[in-house]
Amino acid sequence: MASETKAAKEESVKDFKKSLETNPDYDPNIVVETQNLTKVYRDFWGRQKVRALKALDMEIRKGEIFGLLGPNGSGKSTTIKLLLGLLFPTTGRALVFGQDATEVTKNERIGYLPEESYLYKFLTAEETLDFYGRLFDMPGSVRRQRVAELIEKVGLTWAKRRQLKEYSKGMTRRIGLAQALVNDPDLILLDEPTSGLDPIGTREMKDMIIELRDQGKTVVMCSHLLADVQDVCDRIAILYQGELKELGRVDNLLQVSDQTEIRTKDLPAEAEEEIRQVLVKHGAKDISIEQPRTTLEELFLNIVRESEERPGHRMIDQREESAKQ
Amino acid sequence: MFVEEIPNFLDTITGSIFLVGAITLTCVIGGVLAGYLVATFRHGPFEAFYVVSSVIAQAIPDFLRTSPRRVYAIARLAAKEAIRRRVILVTFLIFALALLFGGWFINSGVSNPEQVYVNFVLFGTQLLILMLALLISAFSLPEDIKNKTIFTIVTKPVRSTEVILGRIMGFGALCTVLLFTMALISLLFVWRGLSHQHEMVSNNDNPEAVVGSISSFNDVVTPGKAKTGRRVSANCIKELMTGLENGHRHQLEYIREVRSPDDVPPNEDSVVKKETLPDGDIVYFRVVCQPAAGHTHAVKIEQRDGESIVKLGPARGYFRARVxxxxxxxxxxxxxxxxxxxxxxxxxxxxxxxxxxxxxxxxxxxxxxxxxxxxxxxxxxxxxxxxxxxxxxxxxxxxxxxxxxxxxxxxxxxxxxxxxxxxxxxxxxxxxxxxxxxxxxxxxxxxxxxxxxxxxxxxxxxxxxxxxxxxxxxxxxxxxxxxxxxxxxxxxxxxxxxxxxxxxxxxxxxxxxxxxxxxxxEDNVYWLNFFKGYVGIWFQMMIVVTLGVVFSTFLSTPVTMLGTSCVVVLGFLSKFIRNMRAPESAGGGPIESMVRLVTQQNMVEEMEQSFATTLMKQADVVFVYCLNSLTYVAPNFGKLDFSSFLKYGYWIETDRLMVAGAASLALCFGLFVFGYFCLKTREIAG
Structure with missing residues (x-):
């Protein structure tokens, strides 16, 4: 049965690819492309209310994690909705896999996690995933197997028969992610994927995003949690008031070209002073030699990990405590 | 009962096929033009051409590639939603309560209690099921759009056809199960309400006689009139009234009947004794139960201690399906x-x-x-x-x-x-x-x-x-x-x-x-006819579900409910509106009638000739024409109502059902196509 479905899916993808042959401009390495994409919201009488997106031109390549950054109202969600065909562009085009974003067949290869995990609260986790599996025309046996796999993957096996209305926000996000992955998509669109998750959940989500990228999938995420974007994204686009302000690789964009950082381990104090003198001799300015700090996230995760390994009271560093006093 | 037409399915279908074709073509052309106008307003005339063409181009594969599995999934979801919101349970409870306590207020002593019972259950079921259909269908899609749960559906490879069809089928299936249950319970309710047996009561004028025996009957003093003053048949010798049951009594007549040996003999059970006359004719002395409240009872004579005791069987004359x-x-x-x-x-x-x-x-x-x-x-x-x-x-x-x-x-x-x-x-x-x-x-x-x-x-x-x-x-x-x-x-x-x-x-x-x-x-099976009567309600229910779902593709919940209710009311009153007073007859049209009412003018008196009067009369002509036209747009629910067949005990011909079914199907399909274009061209996240 599984091989039968695989064959059916391959057939469907083949059909899809064949349909793309009619589009001579289609480059299989470009998963998403927007051309002069503009969205204007109007009121009932057709009067312009707000220009949410202004002439957006960008490309998202196969196998990368692409982040859409921007403050509230900058057009991130509008872009995602335009890519999904939930909104129609006022002018310009949005192409996904070389097809118009309003084309239904493109959704065969897309997974979408909305901002608030808009799911049916009266369904259980199992029923939810089974329902979405049916929407992909998956046969019963494959669907059951896939549902079990995904529930295990997002760590909800213990709550799979509970209605979603009894779920916490974090659990809802997990089941939301599972529904986005039910069809093993090639392109995953994540709207604020870490919102509502605790630090462990956030880390797991980020790890999962990177794992998906490593599997060759393309991930597009929008978020205003800059640290999350920085941690996982290969490329980002920064939007402000509907306009594209910056686009490029995260590494390049964050590189401070006029500063130098030297890292080493167990450096004696004398050597540190020697280095400082060498730097002064060469005319270096704003010299700062100090021990690096870990992130709060790292600290928190280390404590949790440690606590899991050694349950019970944990010794708190007394020096720190007295310093505070 | 007025039987105004006796439809033949094949004749009706072949006769209507061109009309349906012409209407479809007009709607398609009208729809494309309307779509082009709206698109022109939004995108300009050239872009509009592209938009309309792409919608039409996508429509064909959308219809052809509709997946039964996806339709089934959405139907299941719609049904689960309605069940878990307990709206079905509440409807059923109201129905059960109505039957439990409604029975107390039914007057079964009228001339035809079967009509009262059938009317009660049919009207109750129709009202509840149509309201339920309206509620669940009008709420579903707008709620999904409001809660944005629709986002996770339309971002899957789900076509608009599947979203609409799934909902129609899900709600339809659920209401069908409920309607069938209601029909079954209604049948039991009617059967239980009408089934009764009369006890024989002792005769105060003859207290010594054994209860129910022929000797307890009252004598007839003159032909056609009993000692009690009650009228009887000409050949009646004695008479007696039964005990009161279901608000009525029956008069029992002990008659002397002469039949020739060639005649069909009467029912042996009702014969007390028989004698043969010298000319060969046979005299039957038997008991006849006179009809009351639209029925009679079988009579059975039992001999006990030398007395002929009259026993009455169950009611006869109800539950007919005359063909x-x-x-x-x-x-x-x-x-x-x-x-x-x-x-x-x-x-x-x-x-x-x-x-x-x-x-x-x-x-x-x-x-x-x-x-x-x-x-x-x-x-x-x-x-x-x-x-x-x-x-x-x-x-x-x-x-x-x-x-x-x-x-x-x-x-x-x-x-x-x-x-x-x-x-x-x-x-x-x-x-x-x-x-x-x-x-x-x-x-x-x-x-x-x-x-x-x-x-x-x-x-x-x-x-x-x-x-x-x-x-x-x-x-x-x-x-x-x-x-x-x-x-x-x-x-x-x-x-x-x-x-x-x-x-x-x-x-x-x-x-x-x-x-x-x-x-x-020969009469047909009653229970089958009873369910056929409910098929009419089923057609109405499916139309309401379709209307609700289709309207909700472009309207909010309150507006959908209002719109669907208007269409349903118009559908039920279409005959009344068409028969409304024509503007040229006495009293004028609706506006003129209102003016006469307010100014207290006589109906037959000519109104003063003036520009205002002419304007009012012309407005009436347009108003009545528009109203009449509207009645042809709304489905004629009267044609889907077979309650009079059940009330009067007539068999509902299969052709009549098939014609009604074909008309309902054509209407639902038309609405479905309309709904598809509304949803397809709607910005879900807009």
Whole structure:
């Protein structure tokens, strides 16, 4: 049965690819492309209310994690909705896999996690995933197997028969992610994927995003949690008031070209002073030699990990405590 | 019950196919133009062309590639949603409570309690199920859009066709299960409500006698009148009233009946004793239960200690599904013997020249429903001829010797005299030529005509003997032979028969309509007919579900509910609106009537001639025209209502159901296509 479905899916993808042959401009390495994409919201009488997106031109390549950054109202969600065909562009085009974003067949290869995990609260986790599996025309046996796999993957096996209305926000996000992955998509669109998750959940989500990228999938995420974007994204686009302000690789964009950082381990104090003198001799300015700090996230995760390994009271560093006093 | 048409499925379908095609084409062209206009407004004329073409181009694969699995998934979800919101449970509880306590208030002592019971359950079920259908269908899609749960559906490879069809099927299936349950419970409720048995009570005038024995009966002092003062049959010897049950009593008559040995003997169970007269005739002394509240009871005599004790069985006369064999057409002739018009089986009225008309065919006796045409009294030439086809004894159980012919005639009196006096009418049977152009064909005619008395608002059954006295006449009008002829083998040898109805009282009129004279074949199964009656409600329910889902593709929940309710009300009142006073008649149209009401002007008084009056009258013309047009847009729910068949105990023909089903399906499909385009062109996240 599984091989039968695989064959059916391959057939469907083949059909899809064949349909793309009619589009001579289609480059299989470009998963998403927007051309002069503009969205204007109007009121009932057709009067312009707000220009949410202004002439957006960008490309998202196969196998990368692409982040859409921007403050509230900058057009991130509008872009995602335009890519999904939930909104129609006022002018310009949005192409996904070389097809118009309003084309239904493109959704065969897309997974979408909305901002608030808009799911049916009266369904259980199992029923939810089974329902979405049916929407992909998956046969019963494959669907059951896939549902079990995904529930295990997002760590909800213990709550799979509970209605979603009894779920916490974090659990809802997990089941939301599972529904986005039910069809093993090639392109995953994540709207604020870490919102509502605790630090462990956030880390797991980020790890999962990177794992998906490593599997060759393309991930597009929008978020205003800059640290999350920085941690996982290969490329980002920064939007402000509907306009594209910056686009490029995260590494390049964050590189401070006029500063130098030297890292080493167990450096004696004398050597540190020697280095400082060498730097002064060469005319270096704003010299700062100090021990690096870990992130709060790292600290928190280390404590949790440690606590899991050694349950019970944990010794708190007394020096720190007295310093505070 | 007015049977205005007797539909034939194949004829109706072939007749309507061009009309449906023309309407579809008009809607398609209109839809494309409307879509282009809206798109022009949004994107400009050139971009609009591209938008409309892409929508049309996507529509074809959307319809062709609709996946049953996805439709099923959405249907299941819709059903689960309605169940888990407990709306179904609440509806069912209301229904159960209505039956539990409603039964207390039903007056079963009326002349036909079956009608009251059937009316109660049908109306209750219809009201609840249509409200439920409206609620669940109007809430679902707008709620999904409001809660944005629709985002996770339309971002899957789900087509708009599947979203709409899934919802219609899910809600439809759920309501169907509930409707079936309600029908089943209703059937039990009606059966339980009407089933009863009467106890025999002791007679105060004769307290020593054994209860229920013949000796406890009251004597008859003069023929036709008992000691108690109650009227009885002419051959009644004794009488007694039963105990009160379901608000009524029956009169039991102990009668003396003489029958020849060749006659069919009465039911043995009801016979107390029998004697043979010297001439060979047999005298039966038996007990008859007189009908009351639309039914009677079987009588059984039991012998106990030398006494004949009367026992009554269950009610008989309820739960009928009479199968009428209607005529093909009715021809009306004037007092001069000239053909005045024809009413076809399809309900179409035609003048003698073959032109269609909406007027009364036959004599118009004034402001009455044009269903019946009237016949002059005491003229042999003024008559109505009912032409039957496929008339064979197989339809009456093969070797049946007595053929029931039922009539419900209208009466119009030009002089009253005693108002309750019955009017005399007659019927005659005549064979119909196989080939109307063959002048050499002989025919049979029954003679003398069968004269009977009739009343308005009365359904009467004449039992026609299979052997009828009549004449065999050749093509030139010369009698070949006379004597007894067979109704099927002689009169209806070619499967055709003519029943001629006349009014026999001078100065009075008899009214006949298409469904007023019919032969009655063997009764059909009641419970099946009961469920057929619910099929009509099912059609209405499916239309409401479709309307609700389709409207909710572009309207919010409150507006959807309002819109659907308006269409349903318009559908139920379409006949009333069409019959509304025309602007040119006395009192004017709706606006003029309102002005007259406010200014307290007489209905018949001409209004003062002025520009305002002319304007008002013209506005009335437009208003009535628009209202009339609207009634043709809204589904005619009256045509899907088969409750009168159940109330009056008639079998609902399968063709009638199929025609109603085909019309409902066509409407639902049209609405579905409309809904598809509305959803397809809607910005879900907009």
């Amino acid at each position: 009428p064999i209607y005529c093909q057409k009715v021809n009306y002739y004037s007092r001069e013997g000239i053909l005045k018009g024809v009413v076809e089986r399809s309900g179409e009225r035609k003048t003698a020249e073959g032109k269609k008309t909406k007027e009364t065919v036959g004599i118009n006796v004034g402001k009455q429903n044009n269903y019946r045409g009237f016949l002059d009294g005491s003229t042999a030439l003024s008559r109505a001829e009912f032409e039957f086809q496929d008339f064979s004894d197989a339809r009456f159980g093969g070797d049946s010797q007595k053929i029931p012919l039922e009539l419900s005639l209208g009466v119009f009196r030009t002089h009253k005299g005693k108002i309750d006096r019955r009017i005399r009418a007659s019927i005659q049977f005549e064979s119909v030529q196989s080939d109307p152009n063959d002048a050499s064909e002989s025919f049979f005619i029954s003679d003398p005509p069968l004269v009977f008395e009739t009343m308005e608002y009365e359904l009467q059954t004449l039992t026609i003997s299979r052997k009828l006295r009549g004449r065999h006449i050749d093509a030139n009008g010369v009698e070949i032979s006379s004597g007894e002829f067979d109704l099927f083998d002689d009169f209806g040898a070619n499967g055709k028969l003519k029943v001629i109805v006349r009014c026999e009282d001078a100065g009075q009129y008899i009214g006949v309509g298409l469904g007023d004279v019919y032969f009655r074949a």
